[in-house]
Amino acid sequence: MRPLTVSDLNPAILKVQYAVRGELAIKAEELREKLQTDSHGLPFKKVISSNIGNPQQKGLDQPYLTFTRQVAALMEYPPLAELVKGKWPQDVLDRAKELQEEIGSIGAYSHSKGVPLIRKHVAQFIQERDGYPSDPEDIFLTAGASAGVSLILNVLITPNVTGVLIPIPQYPLYTATLAQYSGVALPYHLSEPEGWSTSLDEIQSALAKAEKEGVKPRALVVINPGNPTGAILDKSTMQNLVKLCEEHSLVLLADEVYQANLHRPDTHPFHSFKQVVREMKSPIPLFSFHSISKGVKGECGRRGGYFECTNISDEVRALLYKMASVSLCPPLSGQIGVDCLVRPPRPNDPSYPLWKRETDTIHDALRQRTQLMAQRLNALPGVSCVDSPGALYLYPKLELPDKAVEEARKLGKQPDELYALQLLEETGICVVPGSGFGQKDGEHHYRLTCLCPGVEEYVSALENFHLKFLEKYGGL
Amino acid sequence: MRPLTVSDLNPAILKVQYAVRGELAIKAEELREKLQTDSHGLPFKKVISSNIGNPQQKGLDQPYLTFTRQVAALMEYPPLAELVKGKWPQDVLDRAKELQEEIGSIGAYSHSKGVPLIRKHVAQFIQERDGYPSDPEDIFLTAGASAGVSLILNVLITPNVTGVLIPIPQYPLYTATLAQYSGVALPYHLSEPEGWSTSLDEIQSALAKAEKEGVKPRALVVINPGNPTGAILDKSTMQNLVKLCEEHSLVLLADEVYQANLHRPDTHPFHSFKQVVREMKSPIPLFSFHSISKGVKGECGRRGGYFECTNISDEVRALLYKMASVSLCPPLSGQIGVDCLVRPPRPNDPSYPLWKRETDTIHDALRQRTQLMAQRLNALPGVSCVDSPGALYLYPKLELPDKAVEEARKLGKQPDELYALQLLEETGICVVPGSGFGQKDGEHHYRLTCLCPGVEEYVSALENFHLKFLEKYGGL
Incomplete structure (x- = not known):
């Protein structure tokens, strides 16, 4: 019996790359586990997964929309309708019944x-x-x-x-x-x-x-x-x-x-x-x-x-x-x-006021965070960042010191990988290096989501790290 | 602009065949819609999808297990826990909380x-x-x-x-x-x-x-x-x-x-x-x-x-x-x-008695139906059927009259496709012809699920159809 090795497999599969859940994300998982131990010795208290647009994940905790979840709960267990009648909005009950x-x-x-x-x-x-x-x-x-x-x-x-x-x-x-x-x-x-x-x-x-x-x-x-x-x-x-x-x-x-x-x-x-x-x-x-x-x-x-x-x-x-x-x-x-x-609730539906409040809150928070993060990142030396009018991300461009580029080369990494790895290790913030999305030769970026709730603390951590990084590699 | 045609597509995809949801299943969908009209003129009242192991589908209606669904409903809408406390078994609430x-x-x-x-x-x-x-x-x-x-x-x-x-x-x-x-x-x-x-x-x-x-x-x-x-x-x-x-x-x-x-x-x-x-x-x-x-x-x-x-x-x-x-x-x-x-409920858990009753009922029904259907099919001329000791299906073998084989050939169909198509059109029962699963040259089979609740009526319809089919093609 010859064991199954990677060289036996479909060669196309070996070429697949998916940075959003790549090396950085795996490293983030490891750090998250390490944080559970008493003597972890890490310079941060939690890992923040800014690598993926996953709003409801632990730590980001964007709330779900009540309407969707009530309908879904009724679909899971239809006899529930008796129990929640008069307690949940009637349009929820009607929608579940119709489906x-x-x-x-x-x-x-x-x-x-x-x-x-x-x-x-x-x-x-x-x-x-x-x-x-x-x-x-x-x-x-x-x-x-x-x-x-x-x-x-x-x-x-x-x-x-x-x-x-x-x-x-x-x-x-x-x-x-x-x-x-x-x-x-x-x-x-x-x-x-x-x-x-x-x-x-x-x-x-x-x-x-x-x-x-x-x-x-x-x-x-x-x-x-x-x-x-x-x-x-x-x-x-x-x-x-x-x-x-x-x-x-x-x-x-x-x-x-x-x-x-x-x-x-x-x-x-x-x-x-x-x-x-x-x-x-x-x-x-x-x-x-x-x-x-x-x-x-x-x-x-x-x-x-x-x-x-x-x-x-x-x-x-x-x-x-x-x-x-x-x-x-x-x-x-x-x-x-x-x-x-x-088919979200319509203005005259009993679920509408709550649905409107919930969706407005999420829209507002995203907009404000995106704007604030873009402003603060743009104020940093060596960072320029398009203030995204849409989606969930920022994609700042980094001017990295030659020494950092050199060190990355020695380690066999892309310079923005080096940056992202150190960001993770020092702040617990996980982002995706630009090399995972593609960029022009010699350019460096990273993608981060605008989903973190405590944005002030979060941006400060990004700023402090960036300045320290520049200092370390002689870019200040 | 040249329109997109099938010949532009990945040739491998053209070769894919999937009979379980193939021609017969599509025809069954059409008949189901036709049944909704007043003047459908069809010789049956409902389409029974015996082509696919889909126990909870409409018409078969195998009940879900309460434990699973109650846990799932709580996961959908966690505040529900307050409402069902004392009404639903405590192990359901505990499981949902743990997850x-x-x-x-x-x-x-x-x-x-x-x-x-x-x-x-x-x-x-x-x-x-x-x-x-x-x-x-x-x-x-x-x-x-x-x-x-x-x-x-x-x-x-x-x-x-x-x-x-x-x-x-x-x-x-x-x-x-x-x-x-x-x-x-x-x-x-x-x-x-x-x-x-x-x-x-x-x-x-x-x-x-x-x-x-x-x-x-x-x-x-x-x-x-x-x-x-x-x-x-x-x-x-x-x-x-x-x-x-x-x-x-x-x-x-x-x-x-x-x-x-x-x-x-x-x-x-x-x-x-x-x-x-x-x-x-x-x-x-x-x-x-x-x-x-x-x-x-x-x-x-x-x-x-x-x-x-x-x-x-x-x-x-x-x-x-x-x-x-x-x-x-x-x-x-x-x-x-x-x-x-x-992790189903264990013997001392509050959910256990109901879970046991529900699962026993389903096991018993499946076993009894499988046995009865195999017996009755085996009693038919030109049908032999292994009495399955497991899974959800029977796979009877058909000896089809030469005239039926000849007619199928003329229509460009496999003989068991012809049989299954007529079965569907005359009884509303949808099965999958053996040619969809593979069989030896010259052999004919079909697969049917053992999931239909009204088994007596169902088997009678199969029997009547089979005898009529043999008669029609001179096999009796």
Whole structure:
């Protein structure tokens, strides 16, 4: 018997990288365990996971929305309705009853595309958002947006042939999934000086390069609002991107999971690609992704989301349905979360006042924290930071002293990895180095979430660490 | 702009077939909708989905276990504890509190391998079951067993090179996933005359054939208890299979999701491969899969399960962890389901009497239905049916009249597809034709679940249809 070694495995899998839960996150877990011991000797009291947009995790503790959870509790145990009648708002009871009658038990597999009634509600939500019709048959509920992206990329990619345009910096789900399915990543750089805007020229050069290398570009990934950048596309850029897809016969993958995380909606509103495609009467194939993990819901653990197919033929859709069938169905808890996302309480519903208060509080806190953190980071020497108008993150750029770059080189690490590792070891704050998202050669960044509740203390820790780091490596 | 057509897509995806939710299931959906109309003109009142092991679905309505659902409802909405105190059993409240303290909010991503405490409970369950230790670090919680199988196959398969031995008949997840990842299926036939037993000779010939064709056999899939066959392996066969894996350096994939569905445990007990491997002190790499969707829980909609790694190096395990990270985490509702599966109420717990009654009822009903259906099917001309000692299915063999075979040929269908299609159209009963699971040339089968509550009426419908079918095609 020869033991199973890594060299026996699928070589594509070896190439997968996913920094959001990579070395830093594993190190953070170890430190968290060490903190439990009396003689840990660490210079901080808790580990703060700013590496991942996970609002409800311990230590961040963004509250859940009561409406969603009451509906879900009733779905878990329907006889509860008797007990809470008159105690919980009537619209909660009505919603649970309506879903119950449609679904039956949440312990049963649903339709592989998701519960038909919930897909109908998603279509209504999209129609209300965009002013254009949406067909429930074009909606696929998924176990979060990631599962949808993975399905679509798997279906679109002919191994070692198909190229997919991805923004740099990007959410590493894309590079990881491309590596998994042996697709060819065609990176296009976003422009940091213009607030991480998307440049058509950059995409054109990536296409030209692909052609030279014999790669077939098949799809364009756009993340809007951006991750890790927080940038929001204006409509004319979106129109140009749609035209570019038309010219090059590209499928557009619109990752719109942060569509409800808008910090300055008056100056930086969100437009969906579905709306722009319909306005332009464009024939481009479009997959739009949404999720219950972000926004103000932050229900990551339920694993819920959906994608909408626009300009996708029945034949291709049937094939997606077949693949969805193999994994049976998305979790019902996520599907119920989607229903509550797309049908929140309305102004005259008994649940509305509480729901409004809860969502306003979360929006306000995120906006204020993002602004404050950006301001304070920008005031530091060697740090510049686009003040994100959307999403959950900041992506500050670091000018690191030569000595630090040199030391990183010696350790076989990226300079921003060195920075992030020391930040974790000295403050307990876990961020993701920019090298995990992609950046121009010689540049250094890190991504951190704007989810920490005690923001004053948190920012001070970041500041103190940064100044000490500069001092240590002769950058002050 | 060229529209996106199927010929643009990943060719591997086109080859995927999944009959359990294939043409018949889609047709059943259509009939279910048609039944809603007044003038449907159909000769039956309801569609019965016997095509899929989905116990809690509408129409089958296997009840959920109260303990699981009460714990889950409390996790959804923790303030509920105040309301149900003194009304719900104290062990339910204690369990929810314990999980709550460990997990925090179920709206947060957990560790990508699953909540550490729940993995510890899984390891304790395995140790109690097998008498050998289990390490929580070897446990990966998953979104049902299918997600685990898919992950392991994706990691093991080098496209177009790696061969995987699969039983015929098999649960089509295996052929579908092999097609998806361009693995080479190496089929070995189970022996129907010996109650669908597993023959070493069959596997040896499949290995010889693979060698001749230049395919590298890497893994052996065993489904025990069998799906669709319901067969249960005896220990000496298991020992021989382990030895065979040693000789040929094969990874063993043990699909043990029906381990709690035993109809005659005295004569047909279940042994886990983990136990056999440990008893033999064998070094073979083993992945064992379990699920909350089957057994008496039948919590398909939660999407919960786990796999255990045995004799897997730290390096390979780290790679599995990396891949689990890309999809973030299994649904928390499924993870809570796993905790309740592996830590059911104990004899002195307040929840125990109800739990015992509920589980006994489900076990008894399944056993009785399986036996009755097998008896009645065996009494029909042209039908022979192994009386399954386990799992949720029967897999009767059909001797079909030449005229029926001829008609199927003309329609471009398999003869058992023709049979299943007519069964659906005339009785509303949806089964899966044997061609979806694999069978010897010229043989015909179908798989049906033993989950229907009104079994007498159900079996009569099967009988009447069968006799009419034989008459129609001159087989009587």
